[in-house]
Amino acid sequence: MHKSSRWFAIVNPHSANGKTRKRWPHYLKRLRDEGYLIDYTYTTGPGEGTRITRNLLNDGYTHIISVGGDGTMNEVVNGFFSDNLLINPQAELAVFSHGTGCDFIRTLQIPKGIEGFIQILKRGNKRQVDVGEVLFYDNYGKQLQRYFLNVADVGLGGETVARVNQQSKLLGGKLSFLIGSVISIFKYRNKMMSCEIDGKVICSGRLNSIMVANGRYIGGGMMIAPHAELDDALFDVVVLGDFSTWTILRNIPKIYRGTHLKIPGVGVYRGQSVVVSSDQRILLDLDGEQPGHGPIQFRLMPSILCLWGY
Numbered sequence: 001m002h003k004s005s006r007w008f009a010i011v012n013p014h015s016a017n018g019k020t021r022k023r024w025p026h027y028l029k030r031l032r033d034e035g036y037l038i039d040y041t042y043t044t045g046p047g048e049g050t051r052i053t054r055n056l057l058n059d060g061y062t063h064i065i066s067v068g069g070d071g072t073m074n075e076v077v078n079g080f081f082s083d084n085l086l087i088n089p090q091a092e093l094a095v096f097s098h099g100t101g102c103d104f105i106r107t108l109q110i111p112k113g114i115e116g117f118i119q120i121l122k123r124g125n126k127r128q129v130d131v132g133e134v135l136f137y138d139n140y141g142k143q144l145q146r147y148f149l150n151v152a153d154v155g156l157g158g159e160t161v162a163r164v165n166q167q168s169k170l171l172g173g174k175l176s177f178l179i180g181s182v183i184s185i186f187k188y189r190n191k192m193m194s195c196e197i198d199g200k201v202i203c204s205g206r207l208n209s210i211m212v213a214n215g216r217y218i219g220g221g222m223m224i225a226p227h228a229e230l231d232d233a234l235f236d237v238v239v240l241g242d243f244s245t246w247t248i249l250r251n252i253p254k255i256y257r258g259t260h261l262k263i264p265g266v267g268v269y270r271g272q273s274v275v276v277s278s279d280q281r282i283l284l285d286l287d288g289e290q291p292g293h294g295p296i297q298f299r300l301m302p303s304i305l306c307l308w309g310y
């Protein structure tokens, strides 16, 4: 049977604290029982989701499922591109979200779990969505490029993820995340940053964070950009001003509810290109990873990727 009539699932067995490895055989059986033709492979380490996706698309597969958390989805999305171009503009992505945070699918309001995912496939609704491109620097001063579907942020989030990822080698799982987040909120000092959108400087000074959002949620359910749409050809840029630790902590419930935009010192802007620069070291957070630092450039690629799940 031709590869374009089959789905290929890229499964991160490590996601959802290892639960994905245990449950995938059951999910696969459910999908096959429903009549879907599915091939799959497990990733064996970080970054592999991108390489596998590229190989599959070059090999003639057109229907890809990412099985895991937002990190896996991010790696798979990156695999749709090579040399700044889509490998196959006809290729399609479905996200079976099975991670710890699962922030991306909250924007789509897809129910979690295998039954929700089967509903997505049955409904067959899909849409061309926007993808963000980000350019940043690694520790050796080399410029790197990545793509993202959900939210990227600069500032507190980047420092938190860097700390959590360092600690998780020692502690593991949720405890490291909690401890790392609390330590970061207390230790982080707001940075002198400047943010330019579509060629105009929209703010400059001491700021806590700059969020560049295509989707709405980060951090396991915080609705940081409540009005962001995946297919509106715009980033929503949410700037958190020079807030104290206490102000951040006090307003966390508002951020979860998405009612923080009215707080004085929060700015919301829209645009297709964003540049964040600073004389200080500013860290990028990309779907729970901390791949590098500033200056950071974001560019929106409108309606470029076919996504299932509407």
Ligand SMILES: Nc1ncnc2c1ncn2[C@@H]1O[C@H](COP(=O)(O)OP(=O)(O)OP(=O)(O)O)[C@@H](O)[C@H]1O
Pocket (backbone or CB within 6 Å): 012, 013, 014, 015, 016, 017, 043, 044, 045, 046, 047, 048, 068, 069, 070, 071, 072, 073, 075, 098, 099, 100, 101, 102, 103, 287, 288, 289
């Ligand atoms: N086989 C593997 N072993 C270890 N790590 C892996 C493997 N495959 C992928 N990874 C890495 O696991 C990391 C976490 O995956 P992912 O984000 O999908 O799950 P999660 O953390 O449970 O979910 P979420 O990000 O939604 O909270 C990713 O950075 C990915 O690179």
